[in-house]
Amino acid sequence: MCDEVRVRFAPSPTGDLHLGNARTALFNYLFARHHGGKFILRIEDTDTERSTDEATQGILDALGWLGLEWDEGPFFQSERGDLYRTAIERLHNEGHVYRCFCSPEELEQMRNAAREAKQATYYQSEYQELPRDKSDALAEEGRKFVYRFRVPKGGATEWDDAIRGKVVFQHDTLDDFALARSDGSPIFLLSNAVDDADMRVSHVIRGEDHLTNTAKQIMILRALGHPVPQFAHLPMIFGMDNKKLSKRHGATFTLQFRDDGYLAEAMLNQLALVGWSLDDKTVLFSHEELTQHFSLERVNKAKGIFDYERLLWLNGHYIRELPLEELIRRSEPFFQFAGIELAGRDPEWLRGLFGLVQERVRTLKELPEKLSYFLTDALEYEEKSVNKFLKKEGVAALLRKTGEVAGAVEAFTIEGLEEAFRQWVEAEAIKFGQIAQPLRVALTGSDASPGIFEVMVYLGKERCLRRIDAAIERFCLV
RNA sequence: GACCCCAUCGUCUAGUGGCCUAGGACAUCGGCCUUUCACGCCGACAACACGGGUUCGACUCCCGUUGGGGUCGCCA
Numbered sequence: 001m002c003d004e005v006r007v008r009f010a011p012s013p014t015g016d017l018h019l020g021n022a023r024t025a026l027f028n029y030l031f032a033r034h035h036g037g038k039f040i041l042r043i044e045d046t047d048t049e050r051s052t053d054e055a056t057q058g059i060l061d062a063l064g065w066l067g068l069e070w071d072e073g074p075f076f077q078s079e080r081g082d083l084y085r086t087a088i089e090r091l092h093n094e095g096h097v098y099r100c101f102c103s104p105e106e107l108e109q110m111r112n113a114a115r116e117a118k119q120a121t122y123y124q125s126e127y128q129e130l131p132r133d134k135s136d137a138l139a140e141e142g143r144k145f146v147y148r149f150r151v152p153k154g155g156a157t158e159w160d161d162a163i164r165g166k167v168v169f170q171h172d173t174l175d176d177f178a179l180a181r182s183d184g185s186p187i188f189l190l191s192n193a194v195d196d197a198d199m200r201v202s203h204v205i206r207g208e209d210h211l212t213n214t215a216k217q218i219m220i221l222r223a224l225g226h227p228v229p230q231f232a233h234l235p236m237i238f239g240m241d242n243k244k245l246s247k248r249h250g251a252t253f254t255l256q257f258r259d260d261g262y263l264a265e266a267m268l269n270q271l272a273l274v275g276w277s278l279d280d281k282t283v284l285f286s287h288e289e290l291t292q293h294f295s296l297e298r299v300n301k302a303k304g305i306f307d308y309e310r311l312l313w314l315n316g317h318y319i320r321e322l323p324l325e326e327l328i329r330r331s332e333p334f335f336q337f338a339g340i341e342l343a344g345r346d347p348e349w350l351r352g353l354f355g356l357v358q359e360r361v362r363t364l365k366e367l368p369e370k371l372s373y374f375l376t377d378a379l380e381y382e383e384k385s386v387n388k389f390l391k392k393e394g395v396a397a398l399l400r401k402t403g404e405v406a407g408a409v410e411a412f413t414i415e416g417l418e419e420a421f422r423q424w425v426e427a428e429a430i431k432f433g434q435i436a437q438p439l440r441v442a443l444t445g446s447d448a449s450p451g452i453f454e455v456m457v458y459l460g461k462e463r464c465l466r467r468i469d470a471a472i473e474r475f476c477l478v
Numbered sequence: 479g480a481c482c483c484c485a486u487c488g489u490c491u492a493g494u495g496g497c498c499u500a501g502g503a504c505a506u507c508g509g510c511c512u513u514u515c516a517c518g519c520c521g522a523c524a525a526c527a528c529g530g531g532u533u534c535g536a537c538u539c540c541c542g543u544u545g546g547g548g549u550c551g552c553c554a
Contacts, residue, residue: 010554011554012553012554014553014554044554046553046554047553047554049553050553050554100552104551104552107551107552111550111551114479114480115479115480115550116479117479118479118480119479119480120479120480120481120550121480121481121550122480122550144552145552146552147552164483164484167482167483168482169481169482170481173480173481173482173550174481174550175550177551178551178552179552180552181552182552183552185552187551187552187553187554188553188554189554192554207548208482208483208484208547208548209547209548209549209554210548210549210554211482211483211548211549212481212482212548212549212550213549213554215482233483235483235484235547236484236547236548238546238547240488240489244547270490273490273491273503274490275490276491277490277491277492278492279492279502280491280492280493280501280502281492281501281502281503282502282503283490283491283502283503283504284503300490300491301483301484301485302484302485302486302491303483303484303485303546303547303548304489304490304491305489305490306489306490307489307490307504307505309489309504309505310489310490310503310504310505311504312504313503313504313505314504316516316517320517357516358517359516359517359518360515360516360517361516421513431513432513433512433513433514434513435513436513436514437513437514439513440513440514440515441514446514446515447514447515448514448515448516449514449515450514450515450516451512451513451514452513452514453513
């Protein structure tokens with residue numbers, strides 16, 4: 001037995017990667033990296049009814065986006081049937097498992113009766129003590145059956161959870177559970193435990209919803225004579241209303257965040273902070289810092305809520321940190337979606353443009369709208385801004401003069417424009433704000449934009465003058 | 479209903495018996511900066527669920543209550 005850290009992420013491919021699962025994957029990954037161990041990816045597709053290839057691909061894509069590279073796998077349980085069949089046979093031969101010939105209806109009845117009688121367990125049948133030869137005979141008759149694990153009478157199963165401490169389940173509160181379906185295919189409880197043993201998993205880090213499964217899986221592992229891994233149960237993630245995370249709260253699928261303009265850096269940082277923290281003040285963590293500092297000891301026990309507001313703030317932070325080239329590269333798909341082509345533009349000019357709005361956006365998705373008036377001449381005027389700054393007495397004259405001043409500037413640079421406008425403002429004793437806002441609306445269509453001189457420079461003299469004239473003609477009172 | 483888990487500002491959290499008149503961050507609200515919007519900076523608001531113990535001393539330990547959550551499938 002070696003001390004190598006081996007962890008696995010074992011999603012079932014029945015849908016997109018949920019935030020909670022993404023966090024589980026992240027913690028497993030970080031734990032492996034921190035300890036120089038192995039991160040294994042295992043696809044639990046034993047439920048052929050619900051598993052799909054698209055879901056598997058989606059999970060792989062999501063992990064790829066987050067940069068959670070696995071060292072082994074992906075392994076598919078659907079291809080490992082022999083392993084589970086062998087395990088079942090052994091358990092059956094050794095008496096840990098028996099055939100249960102109950103019909104779904106009978107089981108349902110037992111459950112209802114137990115609930116009514118306020119019993120902890122419901123399963124009780126003649127098959128529990130049916131001699132093997134009788135059981136074999138029934139099977140040969142073709143009677144449908146499932147294999148059930150015989151939970152020992154009396155006693156308890158306990159383990160020392162890395163996050164929760166000692167957890168104990170009394171055996172008389174547990175029902176004999178099914179390990180294989182009537183078609184012979186293995187059920188999660190079995191395949192999961194068998195694979196963990198086969199893959200020599202040292203630490204099982206998973207969601208708290210698996211707590212009761214753990215007692216059962218430890219029993220399986222012991223019956224099979226396998227070592228029991230260290231278990232660590234992560235707290236759940238909820239939405240702001242303390243309910244299970246659902247569409248109502250916003251995006252809940254990992255890839256949705258990518259498509260909404262979030263950076264993997266921000267997502268990783270945010271996910272790490274739900275249930276884990278380093279100290280009393282650090283909130284910003286790079287991928288490297290996360291692997292450097294992560295430890296199970298600092299994982300929280302209490303449920304967490306996914307704070308979309310903080311994710312937004314983190315995303316803005318990481319966008320501001322991005323080199324301009326990188327920012328342009330990553331936002332390209334969003335421009336394409338908006339019907340704006342970036343290819344072929346002057347790189348220098350483009351960098352300047354992005355520099356103008358880098359600290360004004362919180363998602364990549366906002367970039368096209370914030371930059372559209374530079375990249376297209378089909379200007380969209382905000383009605384509110386137009387009414388407030390253009391449809392006013394005297395604005396026409398002011399804008400006309402603005403056009404003259406701007407048009408007379410030889411060096412169309414920030415400094416040149418600043419100087420020209422300063423002189424005008426001083427000569428006429430007016431406030432610059434009176435000029436700036438109407439001009440801003442005329443040039444950008446909005447009353448919020450980067451510095452007005454920057455806007456003018458990146459627009460160029462020609463377009464500035466044209467837009468000023470267009471605004472006067474279209475909106476200003478005569 | 480049975481079993482299991484959990485409980486510090488609105489949210490994420492620090493806190494492992496005295497360092498706590500409970501710290502940080504997001505959000506919110508003020509202010510500064512300023513040609514608008516952001517960014518940045520400064521400040522304010524705001525929490526130990528409740529009740530018993532243990533102790534010279536409890537946010538920290540124990541018990542109970544309440545509240546929340548999870549599981550109880552031939553799903554994972």
